[in-house]
Every structure is written in structure tokens, then in C-alpha cells.
Amino acid sequence: MARTRAYEQGAVVVAAKELFWQHGLDGSAIGDLETATGLSRSSLYLAFGTKRALFDAALADYLDTFIDPLLAPVEAPQSGLAEAARFFRRLAALFAEPRSRRGCLMINTIAELAGRDPTFTGVAAQFVNRYRAAFANALRGAAAQGELTRREIPRRSELLAVSTMGVWLAVRTDPTAAAHSCRAVANEITSWGRAGDDGALRRSV
Amino acid sequence: MARTRAYEQGAVVVAAKELFWQHGLDGSAIGDLETATGLSRSSLYLAFGTKRALFDAALADYLDTFIDPLLAPVEAPQSGLAEAARFFRRLAALFAEPRSRRGCLMINTIAELAGRDPTFTGVAAQFVNRYRAAFANALRGAAAQGELTRREIPRRSELLAVSTMGVWLAVRTDPTAAAHSCRAVANEITSWGRAGDDGALRRSV
């Protein structure tokens, strides 16, 4: 009795994620999802219920497999200026790949759904706060090592959080320019660690 | 002879702009545009040809009436750190209005069309470059007054350009938090003018 399932849910979600990442929620029709996942429309609805549920699963997978590892070093307890700068350098390297034109699935979805979808708007605000918290953690680490004044932490972590969102948007129009922006931010962060030298230099000008 | 036109094209474009600003290009149906502009579907197509042409006119009006005055002080020849900081404080003030949830029409359109529409993608990249150029201009002014080192200009103008895009996105999910981010960026800019003092302070910590 009982035929076994011929596909793996995880693989289906991954395939759907790739499509949503490139074309957005509204931009991905069920027909496109059929060809992307290899599943028939019937099976997709049987397995996930609605298009939106499949999207939510794809978004969760995106956060787990893409954002988490990218942000982990910044969020780590021993994080500092180097980790924050390295984050932006990693983005710059990512932006060299042609696939980077699709940007960040979460940021794209914020632009598409924020305000329209009350449920998602909360998730989105939480996501932005995660960036704020991650950079605040890194800057606290830097302050502990004397690379930063404590009162610089809040404003600079805000700055880095919104900068991250900005470069994820900029990459959609011009990846090369966006990579350049990332390196600029990384350089700025690094310069924070040499603030004393900079101050002396600035005085002599 | 000849009945005169009973409406003003400019007013129609403004009404359309308001709708597009809130709901986006795809999110604004012709029926919605009819009620928003007060014109019939027939008249709209007679006057503008396509929905997209009306949208382009609305976007042009947005740049003229909203972005230009907002950016003018930063782009002015006598611009400096104060103008850059004031720009972000003005954004923070704007974000206190409930209407600010709609964000920036241009940024929203980048998120909606960039990559999908080759014509628009160029316009979008140009728009981002305008921010880069505006802040570079302000920082050059600051450098001329000895508030900044010349080599800090490129990286910090990039930083401010992407930050602007970031806060325009953040305001769509949480205007209060976004306003806070704007003030943080403004404070950071102001602190650049007191860099020598900061350096001394940092050393003593």
C-alpha cells in the first residue's frame, strides 16, 4: 500500500526560493513555479496549500541559508570592527557575481509587501532591527577594545544598518557601483579603529 | 467653436502621482486612477496614451516638486557638513507625518522595476549617482573649510548615498525607527566636524 513521495519538500522550497528571489512574489506565476520546481500545479497546492505559504517557506529558507551565515560573524560575541568591515567586503565580493542583481529576497519583499501586508510588515521591521542589533553588538565589541567611544555605538550601528539596506537596493540597479559603495563603507569602518591617527592628521591640514 | 479642456493636465498628473506613490505602478489600477484623477478611462488614455506614460509624467513631477527642493541645499555650491546633516534631519521630520509610510516614489519604483525594465534601470542608476554627487559636493565644501580630510570624501559620500536609500526603505516598515536612524546619521555627520575633539576624547578613554 501507499506510494511514497517522489520529491523532497526541501528541494522544492529551494527551487521556489530561487524563482521568488529573482522575480518577486507577484512576478512568479504558478506556471513558472511548476517549471522551476518540477512539480505539477496540483502537487504544489497539495503540498503547500497556497502560493503565499510556499513563499513563506522560501523566505524562511532564505534567512536560514543565506542571511544567517552572512550575519553570524557580526552577531558573534567576539565580534568587532573587523567583522563589521568584513561583512561589507563580503557583500562587495558577492556583488561581483552576475546573480547578485536580484538583490536580497528580504529587502525586495519589504519593498513589495511592506504597508500592503500587515503580517509581513512586522516581520520586516524585525529584520531591520536584527541588522541594528548585529552592528550594535560588533561596535560594543570594538568599544571594549578601545577602538570606539561608547556614545558612538548607537548612531554608528544605525548608520551601518541603513547602509546595508541601501546597498542591497543599489545592487539592483548597478552591481559594480554597489560593490564600490560596500568597499567604501568597509573602509570607513576600518578608519574608525584608527580614529586617533585620523584626528592628528586632520589637525595638521 | 471647440469646447475647452475642463481639466488641467498638471493637476491630473499630481493626483496620479499621489496614487502611484502609495500603491506603486502595478498596484494602481486604471479604475483607481479614474477616481483619483476624476477623469474617465477614455480621457486618461486620450491624454496620456498608456498607463506607463502617465506614470512617467508622475515620476518626473515627483522629482521636480519633491526631490529637487529636498536635495537643493546639499547640491548648492556653498554646501557643507551642516547641509548634509540638515538633509537627514529634514527626513526625520518628514517621517513623523503618517503619509511618510509610502516612502520615496523613486526608491519604491527601483524596487519594483529595476532589472525588469531596462529603460528604467538606467534612470534609477542615474538617480543613485545623483545622491553620491550631492554628498560628494557637500563633503568637498566641508573639506575646503578644514572640517574633513580630502581622502575621506569618496568613502563618506558613498556612505551617505546608500544610507539615504536605506532610510527610504526602512520608513516603509517603521517610520519612528527610520526617523531615529536619520537623526543618528545626522549626528554622525555633525561629529565629523568635531573630529579633532573626538580623537582627543577617544585617546583618554
Next chain:
DNA sequence: ACAGTTCTGAACTGATCAGTACAGAATACT
């Protein structure tokens, strides 16, 4: 009143979309 325009309402086209329904093929275990 009349002629020249502008504007409107309403119906229509052709396309696309998410989601549903269901018959039947494919597979597994007994």
C-alpha cells in the same frame, strides 16, 4: 441654431492570474 471639439459611460477584447476539481496514471506494499 449650428458646427467643432472635448469629454464620458459603458461595453468589450484578449490576456493573465490564483485556486479548484477530478479522472486516471504511477508506485508501493501485501
Next chain:
DNA sequence: AGTATTCTGTACTGATCAGTTCAGAACTGT
């Protein structure tokens, strides 16, 4: 072979969309 279950192909519903068409109403100056 028989049976339970999973999966698929196809066709459908009902809704929405941009854009077209056109008859005729509304208005203007002569």
C-alpha cells in the same frame, strides 16, 4: 493480482487587468 496512496494533466472558475471602441452628451464660439 489487488489495493491504497501519491502524483499529474487538463480543464475549469471567477476575478482582474490594460487597453480599445464608439455613440453621444457637454460645452464653446460664431
